[in-house]
Structure formats: structure tokens, C-alpha cells
Amino acid sequence: MMVRFFTQLDHKxxxxxxxxxxISSLLLVGLMLFLVAARYIFGWSIVGLLEMIMVFGMWLYMVGGLIASRKREHLVVDxxxxxxxxARMRRLHQGLVSLITLLITLFFVYLSYRMLKWGMRRPQHTPGLSIPLxxxxxxxxxxxxxxxxYSLRDLIQCALGIFPDDQQTTSDQEVQ
Structure with a gap:
């Protein structure tokens, strides 16, 4: 029951x-094309367009990293x-990696929270459109x-002995 709930939640x-x-990609590319066309074809200088591109670029970059983390496709040294x-040593190793990753990401949560909190207490805005930073x-x-x-998910799966990569590893060993 809980597994189905978390599977559906992960899918959504x-x-x-x-x-x-x-959406971020389309807006980023569309605004970049518009910027180039406006400047070099029509000779227009549109205030704040680069600021909007920066906002969509930041969201695209961060969401892309989150998608990679969700799919376990982020950079790894394996x-x-x-x-x-x-198999037992591999699970222990994966558990250790998951624990270290969780601790590091929790530290990043703390740092990013402090940065956002500071940014809201001492608000700064972009010069053109006054977008809050x-x-x-x-x-x-x-x-x-x-x-x-997602790193907590990986740690829990490791503790429960649930490994999405185990089926692939097992079938690879059977082929050899």
C-alpha cells in the first residue's frame, strides 16, 4: 500500500x-531568440529581457539537477x-554513499535556506524589471x-534492501 503511494507520488x-x-526550456529559448531578433534585426533594446532569461535559466538548471537525482543519473564515481x-558489500557501499549524500544535501538545504532568508530580509532586485533576487x-x-x-529515498531503499539496479546487475551477471 505504501509502496504504491510512493510510486504514484514519484510518478506525479x-x-x-x-x-x-x-516550460522553462521553451521560455528560455524563446526569449533568447526574441532577444537576438530584437537587437540585431530590429535594433531594439528591451530592458529586463536578460533578467527574465536568467530566472528561467536558473529554474531550468536546478530542475534539471533534480530530474537527474530522481533518475539516479547524476554524476557518480562508480x-x-x-x-x-x-552483493552484501555492494549494498553496504551503496548505503554509505546514500548516507553521505543525504548529509551533504541536508547541508545544502541549510545553506540555501539561509541564503533565501537573507535575501528576503535584505531584498535586492534586478535593475531592469525589479525582479526580487x-x-x-x-x-x-x-x-x-x-x-x-531523493537521497533519503535512496537510503531507505538501501536499508530495506530495495535496489532498482539489482535486477540489472543480476541479469548482467547471468549473461556472463
Whole structure:
């Protein structure tokens, strides 16, 4: 029952993240094309356009990192893991990596929260459109909280002995 709930929640979160990335990408590319056309074809200088591009770019970058974390496709150094052939030792290694990742992401949550809190107490705005700087900074907090939750998911799955990669590893060993 709980597994189904979390699976459905993960699926819905994936759809939301993908939609956010797609919308941010389209807005980013569209605004960049408009900026180039406005400047070099029409000779217009549109105040604040780069600021809007920066906001969408920040959200796209942070959501992209969160999507990679969700799919376990973020950057990893797997030299040690690929050289561990004992399944129990591999699980212990994955648990240790998950725990370290959780602690680091919790530290980033703390830092990004403090940054956002500071930005709201001492508000600064972009010069053209007066966009509060906490708008792009909130993307950092969003991504750090999401990555912390996904690393917690990985730690729990490791503790329960649930590994999405185990089926692939087992079938790879059977082929050899």
C-alpha cells in the first residue's frame, strides 16, 4: 500500500519536474531568440529581457539537477562499486554513499535556506524589471530540498534492501 503511494507520488513528481523543465526550456529559448531578433534585426533594446532569461535559466538548471537525482543519473564515481562483486558489500557501499549524500544535501538545504532568508530580509532586485533576487534563489532551495528527499529515498531503499539496479546487475551477471 505504501509502496504504491510512493510510486504514484514519484510518478506525479516526475511529470511535474519534466513539465517544469520543458516550460522553462521553451521560455528560455524563446526569449533568447526574441532577444537576438530584437537587437540585431530590429535594433531594439528591451530592458529586463536578460533578467527574465536568467530566472528561467536558473529554474531550468536546478530542475534539471533534480530530474537527474530522481533518475539516479547524476554524476557518480562508480569505480569502487563496479569492483565490488559481493552483493552484501555492494549494498553496504551503496548505503554509505546514500548516507553521505543525504548529509551533504541536508547541508545544502541549510545553506540555501539561509541564503533565501537573507535575501528576503535584505531584498535586492534586478535593475531592469525589479525582479526580487529571491525568485531565482528559490530554485536553489527547491532543488536542494528535492535532492535531499531523493537521497533519503535512496537510503531507505538501501536499508530495506530495495535496489532498482539489482535486477540489472543480476541479469548482467547471468549473461556472463
Amino acid at each position: 513528481m516526475g511529470l511535474l519536474l519534466n513539465a517544469t523543465a520543458l 569505480f569502487v562499486q563496479t569492483n565490488i562483486h559481493d 529571491w525568485v531565482p534563489q528559490s530554485a536553489i532551495l527547491f532543488a536542494s530540498v528535492g535532492c535531499a528527499l
